[in-house]
Amino acid sequence: MRVGLFWRVFAVNAGFLALLAVLLLVTPVTISAPIALTEAAIVLVALALTLVANAILLRRTFRPLDRLVRRMASVDLVQPGQRLEVEHDDEVGRVVDAFNGMLARLEAERRESGRRVLAAQEAERVGIARDLHDEVGQALTGVLLQLGSIAVSTAQAEDELEQARDSVRSALDEVRRISRELRPEMLADLGLVSALTELTRTFGRAARVRVDTRLDHVLPRLAPETELALYRIAQESLTNVARHARASRVGVDLASDAASVVLVVRDNGAGFDGDRMGHGGLRGMRERAVLVGGALELREPDGGGVEVRVEVPARRNGDR
Missing domain, CATH: 3.30.565.10 (Histidine kinase-like ATPase, C-terminal domain)
Known part of the structure; x- marks a missing residue:
């Protein structure tokens, strides 16, 4: 069973305080007033050892939190799979594991919502393409036929009518092109x-x-x-x-x-x-x-x- 972060920090501090107490009880070490130079040196060395031990322990323990902060600042849901390794089964490890779980849920929800949005977009594209083909395309085809019949009976305006027919043909080709881009029928068929x-x-x-x-x-x-x-x-x-x-x-x-x-x-x-x-x-x-x-x-x-x-x-x- 892994000892929690609190108890590890407490154990280090308690251990050094107990060591100081033992030194005071079973050794000739004393602290007088005013304090002697050797006594001050012993106290400072004990304090330094306590601080170093705490720094080593806390640095190793809280290093995953530093990585977690950096990852939280840079995470991009468009690039899934950005997980952090859970190194220890303690409070910090559980925080990292919870962060990984949160990312997984966000990515899953984003994928699902994105699929719905893209499906709606494609359905809208199909509807617009159908309207262009069925409504605008047929209307332009009708105008082209009418211009052809007018040209037969009105020879004087033949050049102008031919230009009008060319314009309608170009518009009809453009409508067909847009319709193909909106609804790639060849993709489904071939x-x-x-x-x-x-x-x-x-x-x-x-x-x-x-x-x-x-x-x-x-x-x-x-x-x-x-x-x-x-x-x-x-x-x-x-x-x-x-x-x-x-x-x-x-x-x-x-x-x-x-x-x-x-x-x-x-x-x-x-x-x-x-x-x-x-x-x-x-x-x-x-x-x-x-x-x-x-x-x-x-x-x-x-x-x-x-x-x-x-x-x-x-x-x-x-x-x-």
Whole structure:
């Protein structure tokens, strides 16, 4: 049974006080008034030994509290697993263990609330995409047909009508593009590899950036929310490249083994220009990775640019 902190401190102090009492009782050591030099030396040495013993004991005992304070000041729930080792089964150890338990509960609650928020966002995206496709898209298609019929009967305004039709076609293409970005139907129908292939092809054409892809076509089983997280992270990474990087080349790699899948998006652009976590929705990308049990890493390679690397676990047999 481990002795508590109070009793350990008490035992050290009581032991030295008892030692002083024994010295006074069974030895010729005395304290006179006025005190002699040797007597003063004995008292000071005993006091110094008591202070040193207390300092050693308390330093070893309270060192975990120092680590606890530093961890509490720096903990980030976006990076789970930041636990402290419980070194002793005493009052301080129980405080550290309670802190670890609190972190575990906070991380679990944050994951659950994050999943609900992302599910609501995806449902809202699907609804907006459906409205764009069904309402706005059909309306623009109707206008395009009407312009075509007017052009047949009004030859004098043929040039103006052709320009109007081109504008409507452009608007219709834009609506379809937004709808695809909001609701990646290809992801649900054909899988992650096909969806990433189409995403990179569309991005390269729109941003006029060369995109090199290396996608592993044989992937382990992934949960639907994990595939969606990887797709959204790739989508956000490419959007950041188009908006901020001023890059001429982008690489998108998707590799896997039996236990995990790794997505890497790298560019040769300008790199970071400030707080990484506040740059281009990077914190949201990290949160998506954490919510599916993965980890996201950001770095600036030696050759310049930014590399986003996310690793997520594969679905185990028996997982739903």
